[in-house]
Amino acid sequence: xxxxxxxxxxxxxxxxxxxxxxxxxxxxxxxxxxxxxxxxxxxxxxxxxxxxxxxxxxxxxxxxxxxxxxxxxxxxxxxxxxxxxxxxxxxxxxxxxxxxxxxxxxxxxxxxxxxxxxxxxxxxxxxxxxxxxxxxxxxxxxxxxxxxxxxxxxxxxxxxxxxxxxxxxxxxxxxxxxxxxxxxxxxxxxxxxxxxxxxxxxxxxxxxxxxxxxxxxxxxxxxxxxxxxxxxxxxxxxxxxxxxxxxxxxxxxxxxxxxxxxxxxxxxxxxxxxxxxxxxxxxxxxxxxxxxxxxxxxxxxxxxxxxxxxxxxxxxxxxxxxxxxxxxxxxxxxxxxxxxxxxxxxxxxxxxxxxxxxxxxxxxxxxxxxxxxxxxxxxxxxxxxxxxxxxxxxxxxxxxxxx
Ligand SMILES: Nc1ncnc2c1ncn2[C@@H]1O[C@H](COP(=O)(O)OP(=O)(O)OP(=O)(O)O)[C@@H](O)[C@H]1O
Numbered sequence: 001x002x003x004x005x006x007x008x009x010x011x012x013x014x015x016x017x018x019x020x021x022x023x024x025x026x027x028x029x030x031x032x033x034x035x036x037x038x039x040x041x042x043x044x045x046x047x048x049x050x051x052x053x054x055x056x057x058x059x060x061x062x063x064x065x066x067x068x069x070x071x072x073x074x075x076x077x078x079x080x081x082x083x084x085x086x087x088x089x090x091x092x093x094x095x096x097x098x099x100x101x102x103x104x105x106x107x108x109x110x111x112x113x114x115x116x117x118x119x120x121x122x123x124x125x126x127x128x129x130x131x132x133x134x135x136x137x138x139x140x141x142x143x144x145x146x147x148x149x150x151x152x153x154x155x156x157x158x159x160x161x162x163x164x165x166x167x168x169x170x171x172x173x174x175x176x177x178x179x180x181x182x183x184x185x186x187x188x189x190x191x192x193x194x195x196x197x198x199x200x201x202x203x204x205x206x207x208x209x210x211x212x213x214x215x216x217x218x219x220x221x222x223x224x225x226x227x228x229x230x231x232x233x234x235x236x237x238x239x240x241x242x243x244x245x246x247x248x249x250x251x252x253x254x255x256x257x258x259x260x261x262x263x264x265x266x267x268x269x270x271x272x273x274x275x276x277x278x279x280x281x282x283x284x285x286x287x288x289x290x291x292x293x294x295x296x297x298x299x300x301x302x303x304x305x306x307x308x309x310x311x312x313x314x315x316x317x318x319x320x321x322x323x324x325x326x327x328x329x330x331x332x333x334x335x336x337x338x339x340x341x342x343x344x345x346x347x348x349x350x351x352x353x354x355x356x357x358x359x360x361x362x363x364x365x366x367x368x369x370x371x372x373x374x375x376x377x378x379x380x381x382x383x384x385x386x387x388x389x390x391x392x393x394x395x396x397x398x399x400x401x402x403x
Pocket of ligand 1: 149150151152153190191192193194195196197198248293294295319327330354355356357359
């Protein structure tokens with residue numbers, strides 16, 4: 001508890017003379033003033049110290065940010081020793097001894113993957129390689145999609161089948177005729193039009209393993225990672241023959257060269273070069289086919305389109321009225337709908353919509369019925385679902401405009 005004036009022991013005798021009391025108090029006052037002075041000095045020193053640490057903190061945070069921004073290399077921890085951590089860089093296999101903070105050290109063990117900067121300081125621990133692979137590569141043994149699940153796209157599907165299915169099913173045909181089977185197809189068109197669906201259906205039809213990888217997942221911040229993932233992708237495909245390799249959003253790694261010379265661009269370039277060399281190096285193409293897809297055909301680097309790489313460039317457009325009707329029928333196959341559903345009218349009213357939009361309408365119509373406690377879905381549910389989807393996409397447009 002804080003002392004109050006009443007609590008303080010008076011440093012003199014009650015009996016003392018006035019003068020004696022005054023002298024003692026004067027003495028006490030001087031001591032207190034000296035103490036006060038001393039405390040003020042200490043406070044000033046502490047403030048100065050605080051400022052110094054604050055500045056140091058800012059400098060280190062800045063340094064830390066910079067370290068994370070500059071290109072990083074990937075290395076594996078070999079050993080934790082008393083002198084520091086022994087790491088081995090990927091790519092050149094060079095070993096180095098590097099010091100780490102105690103905090104970082106506690107996160108590491110032999111075999112851990114780490115990102116290091118130019119001076120080989122460990123910047124952070126990375127996910128294990130298997131995790132990265134699992135994250136970017138989706139391997140499916142014969143996916144559960146058939147040709148009957150695709151509405152419209154008859155010509156497009158025929159082309160894909162001819163290029164992908166025929167060489168997988170009848171490689172001898174190409175030997176007999178004496179031509180190289182086509183290496184791969186590139187599907188291009190608006191989002192949600194069935195590109196992935198077609199690739200899956202072909203894999204299913206040929207009992208092939210479907211290996212999907214998204215180009216955007218290949219764009220890694222770490223030097224050498226993207227190229228290594230591409231190598232891994234083709235390695236996995238060879239291990240799972242027959243296989244269909246599906247590279248979605250290929251524009252993420254195969255866009256026209258930009259003028260900027262940032263390290264990020266250089267890394268994307270390296271990833272694309274690796275992809276080109278894997279495609280060119282496909283001597284025995286018998287059992288692995290490549291299907292790539294993009295919504296940004298205009299952005300693609302011409303190098304990726306050179307003959308011998310993608311032999312067929314197939315446009316996958318938005319469905320026409322007939323296509324939309326078929327897609328409605330496909331997505332309502334397992335739904336309990338009333339008999340009065342006019343699919344032709346629904347198709348007429350959904351001009352400009354993609355297959356993915358139509359699927360969304362069907363799901364939403366089902367939701368209307370559930371909310372209403374009904375077991376069958378009516379034409380009105382479909383119409384309301386369509387209106388809702390249209391309104392949602394208008395809202396999206398508005399928010400994009402104002403973003
Ligand atoms: N032609 C179609 N027939 C039947 N369903 C379709 C069709 N097109 C799209 N869909 C539905 O939309 C979903 C998304 O389509 P898909 O993933 O094949 O599109 P995509 O063209 O690969 O799109 P993105 O370019 O966005 O990757 C499919 O799973 C399917 O349910």
